[in-house]
Amino acid sequence: MNATSLISVSLPPAFSPEAAEQAAPCLSSPSLLTLLPKCSSLREFKQFHALSVKSRLHRDPLVVSKLIDALVDNSSPSFLAFAHQLFDEIPHRDVVVFNTLVRGYSRSHDPHRAISLFCQMLEASITPTRTPFRPCSRLAHPPAPSRREDRPMPVPSSSALGTMPSSFPRSSTSCVQSSRPTEALALFRELQTRNIRPTYVTILGVLAACALIGALDLGRWIHEYVKKTTFASHIKVHTALIDMYAKCGSLEDAVCVFEEMRFRDTQAWSAMIMAYAIHGQGIVALSQFDEMLRKSVRPDEITFLGVLYSCSHAGMVDEGLRYFGTMQSDYDIHPGIKHYGCVVDLLARAGKLEEAYNFINGKVGGCESNTPSDEQERVVKVPGCSSIEVDGTVHEFFAGDGKHPDSMQVHRMVDMVVEQLKAIGYAPDMSKVHHMHLTEQQKEASLRYHGEKLAIAFGLINTSPGTTIRVVKNLRVCRDCHSYAKLVSLLFGRKIILRDLNRFHHFGGGKCSCADYW
Known part of the structure; x- marks a missing residue:
């Protein structure tokens, strides 16, 4: 279908192709837009654009926004590239065309471009609506960007930063929850580059990303940033810092953050107990748990996960079984599959395989989470990956x-x-190398x-x-x-x-x- 035939389908049968070609300059935007639903392939959309140029309507805001809107409904890279090309040719962009392209990228395999476009909106002093961010916040599997060689930037003063829209925290958090921590870190760097102040929810997401990949230097930089802002008063930020330092291998820093906290809730105590547990200091972790109880702070299921983990990796079988028993009897906490797993691990590590087997048969059957999901049944071999951070850059090795x-x-x-x-x-x-050949x-x-x-x-x-x-x-x-x-x-x-x-x-x-x- 060429530009002339596009016109022909909307004109009376008596019109010849030559007449259609001559009619192009006389088309109005409503007439031209009636042809848009007839386009399906990228070639036809480009022919429609060529017709809009011939009709001198390629600068018409309604025509351009409708064309971009039709293109982004197909999230393939070629359609989005053409939509972005048209977007770049618009001399004065309004919120509608920005929203349309952001929506397209947020549904694509390159959602980071949606974030970049949103930052352009802010720089252009265009007030965003809520519409384009709903798809971004629902992203389940945004792709990890290519490795960035940026080093942590100097900490800016909080007064120099702008205000960050509420959609950004959801974007960074969804990146971490979908195991794409590098995407969350790229988002945070994007905000800093554009002098946009994050919310504390974004800080939580970025600290979680640092914890996942072991980015200690960047985590320390964010800690310094937090000290210069009002985030220093948020207990959840301090808890996230404890978790980040512990998972990045700096137990000493995690202890310092914990000791500097004026008020510690259940989550903060649990984070510290788990920090000691994963670093092999089970006795200290249990001592911390006892101190928590003396402070009249009620433990929750996460607390007991740290306690059982401590017992398992310290070989304290009797203590582990006792703590497991008190979960429900003393605190009315129903064990989950992870708690049962810790007890099985505890018994198996101690060589009590028969007891572990009997425990599984007698206990785990009653666990609500015991039914395997489709994902659990589709077991795949995960490639081993080791990462190391040097000069602010994380390097991965397989x-x-x-x-x-x-x-x-x-x-x-x-x-x-x-x-x-x-x-x-x-x-x-x-x-353990079992390849006989x-x-x-x-x-x-x-x-x-x-x-x-x-x-x-x-x-x-x-x-x-x-x-x-x-x-x-x-x-x-x-x-x-x-x-x-x-x-x-x-x-x-x-x-x-x-x-x-x-x-x-x-x-x-x-x-x-x-x-x-x-």
Whole structure:
């Protein structure tokens, strides 16, 4: 369908194509817009635009906004690119056309562009409506942006910042909830670049993002930012700081934040108890729980999760079972699947497999959350990923990964370290490599470039001697990498803090805080 035939379908049959071509300059915007619903392909939409140019209506606000609106209904990149091209050609944009394009991007695979457009609205002094942000706040799986090399910016004074609309907190929080923390961090940087002041809900979302990927430097920067604002009085912000510091490997900072709090609610106490638990200080965590009770603060289900976790990873079987029993008898808290899981783990770690089996049969069957969901049944192998933050940038490494810009240098460092470790007694633990067709040499090679080894090597290369190396692993660390990290801490005199799926491992002087019990 070309531009002439588009006109022809709306003219009487007696009109020839030549007459239709001549009629183009005489079309009014209402007449032209009657043709828009007939377009379906991108080619036809471009022909419609060509006709609007011939009709001298391509600058008509109604025609352009209707065309953009029709294009964004199809969220494919090519349709949105053409819509954005038309948007850029508009000399004076109003709130309607901004809203339309924001709505399109918020439904697409590039929702970050919606955020950028919204910032342009604010810079243009255009008052936004609520309409475009509803799709943004419902984003379930926004894609992670490409790695950004930005370093944390200087903390601006709160008086220099503008006011942030209420939609931004929802956008940043949804990014974190959908396991896209880098998107939340990119959003926060976007706000700072444009001098837009975030709300405390945004601060919570960004701190949660830092906690997920172990971005300690950025988390500290945000803490400094919080101190200069009214957010310093929000108890939830302090609780988020405790959680962030604990999950980024700095238990000392988490303790400092907790001790500086004038008032501590159940969530703050629970965060501190869990912080001690994941760092392997179960006895201190239980002491903290006792202190919480002495302060007449009532525990909740999250508190008991930290308590049971502490008992499980400290091998305190009797204490764990006792605390589990008091949940319902003393506090009327019904255990969930995670509480049951902690008890099973507690018994299994202590070698009481039969008791664990009987507990599962007798107890877990009554748990409301026990019915497996479709997602739980679709079990897939999650690739291991280890990340390390250096100079404000988070670097990710996968097993055998060659995609990192410095991968060749990192692999050479791993080779050098392995050879030095072998000289002091290191032998790769191949007991868990079950590929029968592999030779011993091939089995060793399959272990050598695990993500945590690559991340540690990157840290050795890019940080000065004596600097603590902090690594975040999304899965449980294997025995070989655990032994490797212990010996690296001894050979290089480095403290290594590794967070895996279960807990923190503090390596130093050839030993680990978990005492090889994880």
